[in-house]
Amino acid sequence: MTILTIAVIAFEGISPFHLSIPCEVFGTDRSAAGVPRFDLRICAVEAGSLSTASGFTITVPYGLEGVASADTVIVPSWHDPQVLPPEPLLEALRAAHARGACLVGLCLGTFVLAAAGILDGHPATTHWLCARELAYRYPRIQINPDVLYVDDGDVVTSAGVSAGIDCCLHLLGKWYGAEIASRVARRMVVPLHRQGGQAQYIELPLPIEGKDKRLSAVLDWAVLHLDRLLDIDTLVEQARMSRRTFTRRFRKATGTTVSDWLRHQRLALAQRLLETTDQPIDLIAARAGFGSSVSMRQQFRDVLQISPSLYRREFRGQANSLGN
Numbered sequence: 001m002t003i004l005t006i007a008v009i010a011f012e013g014i015s016p017f018h019l020s021i022p023c024e025v026f027g028t029d030r031s032a033a034g035v036p037r038f039d040l041r042i043c044a045v046e047a048g049s050l051s052t053a054s055g056f057t058i059t060v061p062y063g064l065e066g067v068a069s070a071d072t073v074i075v076p077s078w079h080d081p082q083v084l085p086p087e088p089l090l091e092a093l094r095a096a097h098a099r100g101a102c103l104v105g106l107c108l109g110t111f112v113l114a115a116a117g118i119l120d121g122h123p124a125t126t127h128w129l130c131a132r133e134l135a136y137r138y139p140r141i142q143i144n145p146d147v148l149y150v151d152d153g154d155v156v157t158s159a160g161v162s163a164g165i166d167c168c169l170h171l172l173g174k175w176y177g178a179e180i181a182s183r184v185a186r187r188m189v190v191p192l193h194r195q196g197g198q199a200q201y202i203e204l205p206l207p208i209e210g211k212d213k214r215l216s217a218v219l220d221w222a223v224l225h226l227d228r229l230l231d232i233d234t235l236v237e238q239a240r241m242s243r244r245t246f247t248r249r250f251r252k253a254t255g256t257t258v259s260d261w262l263r264h265q266r267l268a269l270a271q272r273l274l275e276t277t278d279q280p281i282d283l284i285a286a287r288a289g290f291g292s293s294v295s296m297r298q299q300f301r302d303v304l305q306i307s308p309s310l311y312r313r314e315f316r317g318q319a320n321s322l323g324n
Contacts, residue, residue, distance in 0.1 A: 004036075004039070006039070006074060007041045008041065008043065008076060009043055009089065010060050016053070016056075018107060018161065021164045022104075022106070022168055027040040034180070036180070041061070041067075042060050042061060043064060045086055045088055045089055064092040067093070067095075068095070073102070076109055076164065090116040093118060104155075106168075107127050107164055108127060110134060110157045111137075114137070119141045121140060122155050125149060125157050126145075126157060126158075126159065147159070148163040172184060177271070179272050179275050219235075226288055227289050232246070232259075263299065267299060
């Protein structure tokens with residue numbers, strides 16, 4: 001299986017947390033769990049030591065030569081939207097884009113892609129605090145400040161810090177399917193991400209506060225019985241709580257509504273079954289609790305912006321090649 005090369009751009013004064021996001025998603029070896037490995041390269045204009053925003057230094061092993069053959073180039077942030085990136089970096093990004101590499105700007109990294117002219121005519125997003133500045137300085141970009149990330153094919157941008165995690169997991173799911181992205185998300189113990197307007201390719205992990213074991217048990221039960229007719233009344237009865245108490249505790253634990261949570265759990269199960277089995281779509285729709293294949297197709301189109309059949313064709317071969 002081909003190992004994808006990912007170049008991550010570091011710079012003087014970089015936030016260690018921003019830099020750690022693509023490193024955690026793509027740089028940690030999880031091959032024992034069936035997750036593909038990546039050739040992750042930390043690059044800068046020049047290789048060597050860089051100071052971080054937190055007061056310690058890091059050693060960057062690659063200069064811009066590390067970008068030259070990368071399949072994906074990620075700019076995890078930028079230290080100041082008012083400061084233009086150095087021209088050698090912009091030239092390296094333009095060259096990477098011209099040869100077909102995927103360019104990713106996380107948070108203020110969007111400003112770097114914008115300065116290179118790569119986002120002209122493309123939809124994009126960035127941290128909400130700087131969205132107006134981005135629109136003012138780069139009027140040819142179609143700014144969408146209300147979403148977590150924007151995937152426009154070979155150009156991907158995200159909003160603030162936690163949205164960078166969502167974006168990287170989205171890319172992992174886009175390349176290798178929901179099951180692989182879900183494994184990484186669960187091992188990172190990331191919270192349920194906010195719902196944006198872009199296609200979602202990952203299974204949504206479920207955060208439950210450790211003290212709320214009662215609610216956790218109910219939701220574990222629900223996940224095992226998605227083929228049933230489940231609604232808030234069913235879960236309230238199973239929890240043996242009042243509707244008001246259950247609703248309050250559910251919202252606090254998951255950050256969403258029961259109906260949305262159930263919909264995404266059903267979608268996640270359907271994604272896994274499409275990736276890992278040959279079961280007919282009608283049977284998968286029944287097992288996931290959609291009631292009919294028509295209903296499941298509608299949900300796939302509304303949320304994932306893809307049909308179940310096309311999803312299976314795109315991701316089944318990748319799942320098989322990983323031995324899942």
